[in-house]
Amino acid sequence: MVDNRSRSSRAKRAMIIGVSGQDGGYLAKKLLSEGYDVLGTSRSIADGAFLSLDHFGLREKVDLRAFDPVDAHAFRTLVERFKPTEIYNLSGQSSVGISFAEPVGTFNSIVASTIAMLEELRLHFPHVRFYNAGSSEMFSGPVGEPLTETSRFAPRSPYGAAKSSAYWVVSTYRESFGLFAVTGILFNHESPFRGANFVTRKVIETAYAISQNRSGQLTLGDLSIWRDWGWAEDYVDAMYRMVQHDHPSDYVIATGQAMQLRDFVAHVFAYFGMDWQEYVTSSEALARPNELVYSCGDASKARRELGWTPAYQGKAMIEKLCAEYAAILDRGGRS
Incomplete structure (x- = not known):
């Protein structure tokens, strides 16, 4: 049909x-x-x-x-x-x-x-x-x-x-x-419009807040997971x-590039001029049941048939994400 x-x-x-x-x-x-x-x-x-x-x-x-x-x-x-x-x-x-x-x-x-x-x-x-x-x-x-x-x-x-x-x-x-x-x-x-329950938003907003007065702490679950x-x-x-x-x-x-959560966190804190290890801890209480350890996609079919490729990936994507979050937060907005 x-x-x-x-x-x-x-x-x-x-x-x-x-x-x-x-x-x-x-x-x-x-x-x-x-x-x-x-x-x-x-x-x-x-x-x-x-x-x-x-x-x-x-x-x-x-x-x-x-x-x-x-x-x-x-x-x-x-x-x-x-x-x-x-x-x-x-x-x-x-x-x-x-x-x-x-x-x-x-x-x-x-x-x-x-x-x-x-x-x-x-x-x-x-x-x-x-x-x-x-x-x-x-x-x-x-x-x-x-x-x-x-x-x-x-x-x-x-x-x-x-x-x-x-x-x-x-x-x-x-x-x-x-x-x-x-x-x-x-x-x-x-993007800066993620819901409050997503770890990427939690990491960036907390890092931004800590960067304003160099105090605070961020507690996350399993830092060893990989995501694309x-x-x-x-x-x-x-x-x-x-x-x-x-x-x-x-x-x-997908971008085809997997990164551990600890590396994502490190890049975010570095963007705001900080060493993540001074502010971040891990707690098993925050880990999900039956956590997905590794996730990375191969978008070859989309590239071949749709002509699609990602403009941002890896560290470049994180820097763009941090910049857009920071611009909103600098204006006193809520992402």
Whole structure:
């Protein structure tokens, strides 16, 4: 059922499900720059925080609607009225740590919502292109082995298990019903708009605060874990490229460079002119159950088929991240 007719003859309209998160603001910025009308949803609009949209001055340029993605009827109504050509599903509980405390809610927000939306597309809007946000937490590979689209899934958290389930739902609807439905298997990607529960934000905001008076302490969990950290805006560009591609397919999006958390911390503290070992300690109490030790992706397929490469990686990405955080914090803002 994939509609390969000229899409240029139709108005470019996109829905971002879960626009209030980190990636939502960058994606809205990208789509608006490409001439799209954009509708963005969040479970709550009245009391919602739209840090990235506000930072880019886009709140008034996006049609914001309150919407719970598990509500199939509400989803159908939104699609009927807005008539999008593309839908980007960025919604769902996004914290690995929280997923251990709230596994049922995590599955409902990720898996049940994906099924509800895809079923409505199958029945009523088969021409609409659908992007689903996957995660590197779906994997658990050997140390030193970059992971690809063909690597075995072995999630180590309820969050990773939910993302794996949603991946297979998307694949099933694409292969069984011909929908243009794809999953971007995105490895860790950062920006100043990360939630308060993410370790990258905790490290940078604490380092910044300590740099102001040279006092304070930062306690983290396992410093020996490895992650492939990229820049969020680069990864949003990859999402867009997947949906514009002639044929629907799933892609790993990663820098291909893994770094230990202790090295990430060292680079951050060095950016602010400090030796991290004077201020950072590790506590087993903060370590996750069944922690994923090593995570690194191989985005060769995306490079080959989409022409995508990350603009920022490794130390350069960390320095950009610190600079953007610092600019916001210097103004007295909250990232």
